[in-house]
């Protein structure tokens with residue numbers, strides 16, 4: 001066998017074929033089993049997938065999103081028998097979905113890219129696509145594919161400003177891109193293990209959509225009146241029971257937190273850890289659910305998931321020089337950026353001889369509006385009897401607040 005033939009054989013062996021969803025509607029895309037980090041920030045413990053979809057109408061053929069540029073070969077393999085693409089829908093400009101659009105346009109030069117007005121600007125800025133190749137679609141606009149109709153619904157800030165979803169009217173399929181997605185590498189075309197998908201989808205929501213919860217509320221209201229049989233996101237499996245993920249989102253974006261305290265902490269010589277463990281015990285005795293995360297080893301996705309439900313966050317940090325430990329600074333930054341619906345916040349920890357930690361931590365979370373700051377418990381050296389009494393008082397105040405909010 002020639003080298004060229006061997007290469008072709010390998011190419012065919014190692015790419016997953018496109019998969020039929022219903023007649024003339026296909027899943028295409030890549031399963032990225034080994035990717036462990038997204039945006040050089042977000043851990044992907046279960047890998048991810050980049051889902052693209054192909055709709056063959058009686059007159060027009062549409063490709064919905066593309067694939068991460070690292071897997072362009074896979075998409076091209078799946079498109080090998082597709083002679084013409086009339087439209088490429090770009091629901092979202094982030095490169096894991098749009099990165100292969102320039103290559104697809106080279107293969108199908110007469111195709112038009114459909115995007116929101118903002119999406120058009122961003123495709124030009126980020127992917128250097130020529131403006132003539134992009135057609136703006138308005139909110140509620142429909143295009144006919146012959147025997148099928150695709151309707152566009154603008155859903156901004158999921159999680160970039162230009163995002164939209166599309167709805168295949170006759171077949172009642174919502175193509176939602178990041179919205180409702182889950183970072184999960186799986187060969188399951190549809191959700192099979194609901195527990196696994198729930199956690200992956202909650203992790204995804206927590207990491208990128210939680211700061212936009214109020215806008216996501218409006219976006220859910222925009223799609224709720226549609227009769228939906230399938231939700232086909234661009235990451236993770238397809239939902240054949242759409243209420244499973246829509247109900248989960250309704251819970252995550254609600255203004256009401258749960259009876260949960262999250263304690264991200266870092267300890268250098270054990271004093272802060274001793275205080276954290278004491279507070280965890282005191283809160284548990286009062287019937288409060290507590291999640292304790294050592295910031296030196298934490299999976300920030302797990303921390304973000306816990307923040308979705310938390311009513312209270314207590315940051316544990318020693319003083320390094322005059323201020324908080326750098327890992328606590330990172331946690332405070334994330335907290336401020338993710339904007340969870342917490343109602344109470346405070347700091348506990350230990351210092352050696354001088355500290356400005358409390359003031360510095362408070363100044364790092366200006367985005368947490370309407371959050372009550374509880375009296376911190378900050379001790380010199382190792383915690384002593386009066387320190388533990390102060391932690392008991394802190395636990396009592398947290399439990400009282402949770403009762404006042406009808407959480408406990």
Ligand code: FEO
Nearest residue numbers: 092094096159178
């Ligand atoms: Fe899956 Fe925001 O990209």
